[in-house]
Amino acid sequence: MKKVVLPTLLIIFVFIIAFSYCACRSEGDDSANIHEPPVSVDTVLQERIDSFVTNVPHIGRLGMMIYDATASQEVYSFNADTLMSPASCMKLLTCITALKKFGTSCMHKTRLYTSGIMVNDTLMGDITLKTQFDPIFNRDSLYKMTEVLTAKGIKHLKGRVVLDMADYTLMSHEQHWTPGDLRTRYLGLPFSGGAKLQREMLYALAHASIAVQSKDIVYGRLNYSKSRLVAEIHTPMRISIEKALKNSSNINAEALLYPLGYIKSKKGTYRTDGIKVLKEFVGNELHMPIEGSCVIDDGCGLCPNDKLTPRLLVNLLAYAYMHKRLFKEVYYDLPLSGTDGTLHDRLYKKNVVGKIKAKTGTLTKNGGISSLSGYFTGNDGHMIIFSIINNECPVMDGRQWQDKLLTSIMREE
Numbered sequence: 001m002k003k004v005v006l007p008t009l010l011i012i013f014v015f016i017i018a019f020s021y022c023a024c025r026s027e028g029d030d031s032a033n034i035h036e037p038p039v040s041v042d043t044v045l046q047e048r049i050d051s052f053v054t055n056v057p058h059i060g061r062l063g064m065m066i067y068d069a070t071a072s073q074e075v076y077s078f079n080a081d082t083l084m085s086p087a088s089c090m091k092l093l094t095c096i097t098a099l100k101k102f103g104t105s106c107m108h109k110t111r112l113y114t115s116g117i118m119v120n121d122t123l124m125g126d127i128t129l130k131t132q133f134d135p136i137f138n139r140d141s142l143y144k145m146t147e148v149l150t151a152k153g154i155k156h157l158k159g160r161v162v163l164d165m166a167d168y169t170l171m172s173h174e175q176h177w178t179p180g181d182l183r184t185r186y187l188g189l190p191f192s193g194g195a196k197l198q199r200e201m202l203y204a205l206a207h208a209s210i211a212v213q214s215k216d217i218v219y220g221r222l223n224y225s226k227s228r229l230v231a232e233i234h235t236p237m238r239i240s241i242e243k244a245l246k247n248s249s250n251i252n253a254e255a256l257l258y259p260l261g262y263i264k265s266k267k268g269t270y271r272t273d274g275i276k277v278l279k280e281f282v283g284n285e286l287h288m289p290i291e292g293s294c295v296i297d298d299g300c301g302l303c304p305n306d307k308l309t310p311r312l313l314v315n316l317l318a319y320a321y322m323h324k325r326l327f328k329e330v331y332y333d334l335p336l337s338g339t340d341g342t343l344h345d346r347l348y349k350k351n352v353v354g355k356i357k358a359k360t361g362t363l364t365k366n367g368g369i370s371s372l373s374g375y376f377t378g379n380d381g382h383m384i385i386f387s388i389i390n391n392e393c394p395v396m397d398g399r400q401w402q403d404k405l406l407t408s409i410m411r412e413e
Contacts, residue, residue, distance in 0.1 A: 052408050126162055302363070317374065373388070
């Protein structure tokens with residue numbers, strides 16, 4: 001009898017525990033289905049935008065979208081899915097892609113190595129300079145590195161000076177740019193081509209009182225196993241990003257395409273591959289169709305063939321907003337209304353000065369292009385993301401229309 005009762009009691013006990021667990025799970029599931037009321041958008045903001053667009057004529061073609069990131073709802077759109085020339089708002093796509101791919105603490109690294117042994121004041125081996133895509137690395141930087149060789153007592157070299165460059169060619173010029181648009185002389189030596197760096201290396205070694213001949217300076221690859229690191233310079237990538245966003249530097253934005261292309265392929269078509277990475281970002285990260293959402297011919301927006309939709313720019317800024325570290329960097333680097341960067345002389349009236357963070361875009365081609373995309377905080381405390389693009393209109397008219405719109409809709413209650 002005991003053999004029957006004990007298993008029966010055990011079964012009943014397990015059943016009670018299981019029932020209690022299911023009941024608890026069921027209660028938990030029910031509570032999980034009780035949502036907080038959805039956050040609503042500011043209807044007054046909607047009305048102000050609609051009233052302004054209806055009553056203040058715009059010249060040329062207009063595309064715009066305004067989105068409440070706090071409520072995750074669209075506030076207003078006008079031709080939001082129309083391909084428009086974004087001018088320098090293209091830099092937003094380049095910079096945010098670079099921040100996502102490399103992180104906010106990425107460094108460009110330039111390093112100097114030696115191999116072999118010292119015999120008195122002669123290095124019986126090679127000196128190797130390994131460069132990446134540092135837009136800041138210049139003649140002064142190179143001189144500082146070669147002075148380290150002097151400090152080590154090197155006066156003569158019985159070997160080679162090896163230049164290990166990620167790219168030996170000159171920075172390429174987009175076919176639709178006006179000559180002189182991209183002043184590469186303001187970029188670092190890695191973008192000046194191998195021949196230029198070869199000459200600069202000869203001068204730097206002469207400055208360091210190290211005797212070498214030009215024929216001894218060759219292109220090659222670093223032999224890590226036989227080389228010793230003697231000097232290095234690190235430059236934060238965020239310097240290029242800040243210049244591209246706050247000051248709308250074309251060369252710094254375009255320079256970001258090269259490391260982007262380098263991580264995709266080592267074949268040397270870095271600028272072209274960098275553009276492919278931007279398109280992949282649109283598809284893979286923004287989950288938007290590439291065809292119909294963008295046409296990308298460069299990374300800075302100088303090419304009049306570049307096209308983005310206002311929706312893409314808003315989605316891009318919303319993507320940044322959703323990634324805390326990325327947003328912190330982007331928000332910091334954007335110009336502040338009436339205060340700095342390319343907005344230092346715009347949006348300076350009392351209700352908007354110091355309250356809008358946005359990227360400007362200006363191009364005088366194709367009848368005039370003006371764009372403005374960024375963030376502001378609404379009267380209800382919500383984060384508002386916007387993109388306004390004026391095409392085929394005088395640049396100043398486009399700017400004035402954008403400034404009037406924002407000043408009107410952000411007026412204090």
